[in-house]
Amino acid sequence: xxxxxxxxxxDEIVVNSPxxxxxxxxxxxxxxxxxxxxxxxxxxxxxxxxxxxxLSTVTADPAHNEIFLPxxxxxxxxxxxxxxxxxxxxxxxxNGDVAPKRMLAGPDTQIRNSTPQVxxxxxxxxxxxxxxxxxxxxxxxxxxxxxxxxxxxxxxGGFGGGQITVYAEKGLILTNSMDGWAVWSIxxxxxxxxxxxxxxxxxxxxxxxxxxxxxxxHKEIMIASALQNRVLTFYFPELFD
Amino acid sequence: MxxxxxxxxxxxVGVALVTVVFCLTRIERPxxxxxxxxxxxxxxxxxxxxxxWCPPAAPAVPEDSNLFSAFGNSxxxxxxxxxxxxxxxxxxxIRTIRDKDPIYxxxxxxxxxxxxxxxxxxxxxxxxxxxxxxTEPDAPFTDPKxxxxxxxxxxQFNNGLYIDPHNGDIYSVETDTGDKVVVFPRDAKGNIxxxxxxxxxxxxxxxAVDEDKQELFVGVQYPPExxxxxxxxxxxxxxxxxxxxxxxxxxxxxxxxxxxKNKLLYAANxxxxxxxxxxxxxxxxxxxxxAYPLNAExxxxxxxxxxxxxxxxxxxxxMTIDPxxxxxxxxxxxxxxxLVFKGTDQGNVAPRRVIKGNRTxxxxxxxxxxxxxxxxxxxSNFGNSSAEVFPLNADGNVAPLRTIRSAxxxxxxxxxxxxxALAYDExxxxxxxxx
Numbered sequence: 001x002x003x004x005x006x007x008x009x010x011d012e013i014v015v016n017s018p019x020x021x022x023x024x025x026x027x028x029x030x031x032x033x034x035x036x037x038x039x040x041x042x043x044x045x046x047x048x049x050x051x052x053x054x055l056s057t058v059t060a061d062p063a064h065n066e067i068f069l070p071x072x073x074x075x076x077x078x079x080x081x082x083x084x085x086x087x088x089x090x091x092x093x094x095n096g097d098v099a100p101k102r103m104l105a106g107p108d109t110q111i112r113n114s115t116p117q118v119x120x121x122x123x124x125x126x127x128x129x130x131x132x133x134x135x136x137x138x139x140x141x142x143x144x145x146x147x148x149x150x151x152x153x154x155x156x157g158g159f160g161g162g163q164i165t166v167y168a169e170k171g172l173i174l175t176n177s178m179d180g181w182a183v184w185s186i187x188x189x190x191x192x193x194x195x196x197x198x199x200x201x202x203x204x205x206x207x208x209x210x211x212x213x214x215x216x217x218h219k220e221i222m223i224a225s226a227l228q229n230r231v232l233t234f235y236f237p238e239l240f241d
Numbered sequence: 242m243x244x245x246x247x248x249x250x251x252x253x254v255g256v257a258l259v260t261v262v263f264c265l266t267r268i269e270r271p272x273x274x275x276x277x278x279x280x281x282x283x284x285x286x287x288x289x290x291x292x293x294w295c296p297p298a299a300p301a302v303p304e305d306s307n308l309f310s311a312f313g314n315s316x317x318x319x320x321x322x323x324x325x326x327x328x329x330x331x332x333x334x335i336r337t338i339r340d341k342d343p344i345y346x347x348x349x350x351x352x353x354x355x356x357x358x359x360x361x362x363x364x365x366x367x368x369x370x371x372x373x374x375x376t377e378p379d380a381p382f383t384d385p386k387x388x389x390x391x392x393x394x395x396x397q398f399n400n401g402l403y404i405d406p407h408n409g410d411i412y413s414v415e416t417d418t419g420d421k422v423v424v425f426p427r428d429a430k431g432n433i434x435x436x437x438x439x440x441x442x443x444x445x446x447x448x449a450v451d452e453d454k455q456e457l458f459v460g461v462q463y464p465p466e467x468x469x470x471x472x473x474x475x476x477x478x479x480x481x482x483x484x485x486x487x488x489x490x491x492x493x494x495x496x497x498x499x500x501x502k503n504k505l506l507y508a509a510n511x512x513x514x515x516x517x518x519x520x521x522x523x524x525x526x527x528x529x530x531x532a533y534p535l536n537a538e539x540x541x542x543x544x545x546x547x548x549x550x551x552x553x554x555x556x557x558x559x560m561t562i563d564p565x566x567x568x569x570x571x572x573x574x575x576x577x578x579x580l581v582f583k584g585t586d587q588g589n590v591a592p593r594r595v596i597k598g599n600r601t602x603x604x605x606x607x608x609x610x611x612x613x614x615x616x617x618x619x620x621s622n623f624g625n626s627s628a629e630v631f632p633l634n635a636d637g638n639v640a641p642l643r644t645i646r647s648a649x650x651x652x653x654x655x656x657x658x659x660x661x662a663l664a665y666d667e668x669x670x671x672x673x674x675x676x
Binding site: 002003004005006008011013015017019020021022028033041042043045046047048050057082083097162163182193194195196197198202204210211212213214215216217220222223224225226227228230231232233234235236238 | 327328330331334335338363493514520524555655659664666667669672673675
């Protein structure tokens with residue numbers, strides 16, 4: 001599981017199950033072995049599998065009652081799914097074999113990745129897709145739509161393969177970089193350097209820092225470091241002030 | 242034209258700076274700040290240009306007057322597209338969640354040298370103990386004889402273990418990023434390169450060897466497969482054969498076992514099924530154990546399947562066979578138990594024996610090994626930094642004969658398994674860490 005989502009409005013957690021082509025929703029207070037309250041699964045969902053990669057994250061947009069599921073080719077190691085690379089959007093209350101509300105995919109989207117990652121900014125109505133850069137779309141984009149902006153190029157310092165999140169209150173995108181974590185504005189466009197960078201590898205000696213959570217209450221960010229099996233908390237007041 | 246500073250002025254500024262640094266160390270920290278174990282600039286105050294001046298012991302500086310607030314909304318560090326600069330945050334983390342003790346995903350015994358090898362899935366290594374080691378309840382832990390660990394070893398996210406009964410070679414399969422089996426000589430220790438590396442499919446989770454035919458079996462989680470190699474294979478050598486396909490009923494494979502006497506292969510399946518190329522093929526099934534001829538290949542159907550609620554299976558992990566009795570031992574992770582079936586069992590059947598209960602010390606067991614020479618059953622626990630040994634005929638809520646513990650008694654392991662993502666629940670002020 002490379003990403004899942006907490007929905008603070010409805011107190012639910014949303015998890016994808018790549019091996020069964022499903023999206024599961026649990027109560028936010030879930031503990032132990034408890035059945036999901038909703039399962040999206042079946043042929044109408046158009047959810048392909050993960051193959052050797054892909055389909056490893058999911059993101060809820062509780063403000064608009066939607067669930068975003070990035071889909072990739074899965075061709076990371078070996079044969080891919082042969083399916084599209086893009087984003088499926090489901091109704092949050094969808095249950096059973098339901099079709100997606102919309103699908104964002106096609107050559108103009110520039111989503112070309114075996115394992116794309118997404119984040120939603122419900123305040124500024126944006127969808128950010130990490131796929132060879134940061135592709136910024138209108139939140140409701142569908143079909144073969146061009147991104148509004150693209151953050152890509154040598155000045156970015158490159159992107160790692162892990163989680164991506166948006167701190168919508170400040171309009172900031174947080175994603176892992178080649179050496180740790182980096183922050184861009186949702187208004188950035190083109191080959192631009194990040195606003196901030198946390199070179200986690202340099203600071204802690206660890207690598208593959210792939211997960212992130214923003215903790216406004218404490219002006220902190222938490223970073224999951226897969227290769228060290230640890231979670232680091234950084235005091236990061238600049239992000240919130 | 243710039244006015245040159247007189248030397249007295251330079252000295253005054255110099256002394257003032259030293260004084261500022263000294264005085265800053267005496268400023269009480271704002272209560273909102275956390276001890277970080279390193280120097281921090283906490284405030285900006287007007288500085289009187291007198292070397293004798295030093296602020297009195299002041300009340301805590303309120304948070305809204307700290308350095309960052311003093312610079313207003315645009316941080317002191319913030320870069321911008323206009324400047325082309327990036328603010329570099331170099332302060333160390335203020336907290337770290339990490340289990341500093343091993344978590345044992347697999348176990349095997351070298352009966353020739355009376356050694357037990359435990360696979361540490363937390364810090365990624367292999368720990369070797371004497372077979373008869375026993376950590377007394379009041380002892381904090383037992384030291385291993387040898388540890389194989391470090392970047393040179395190429396051990397990462399390791400789950401499957403095999404010990405060559407003839408020469409003691411140690412085989413370890415890696416489940417996520419490495420896609421390989423690494424092999425070490427019996428007496429290896431420290432941060433050393435493997436003697437041999439074999440590239441395997443992504444998500445290898447279990448190992449077994451047919452010593453008669455000198456074949457290495459690699460159980461692959463997903464897409465589910467059992468790949469069979471020459472035992473001495475290395476590099477990018479291709480498998481001799483592969484068992485995979487819908488008819489096999491393999492699903493999310495987490496354990497394999499070989500019965501050389503009856504020429505059988507067993508696979509433990511978690512029941513997560515799909516053909517990743519076809520939408521709508523995903524489904525949840527009950528976990529199962531499927532049995533095949535040892536030479537099965539392609540999309541071969543199993544000879545029989547153990548599956549259903551009576552089996553008590555819940556995340557069945559590593560398995561091992563007692564060659565003398567045909568008993569099939571299953572580490573039943575989420576059931577906190579070891580289930581014992583007959584290799585000939587089929588369908589929705591109850592286990593012949595179940596080792597489970599508060600006396601057993603089992604906590605998320607994921608590794609099992611039958612030591613048929615000493616008539617002992619070894620179990621490694623993912624949940625409490627320990628491995629236990631039971632009599633081979635153990636049944637019910639029984640205490641182990643011995644325990645090798647690598648953390649204080651009753652410690653519950655963090656059970657992180659390559660943490661890749663986080664989610665914050667602000668209402669509860671809790672963070673989710675999926676594994």
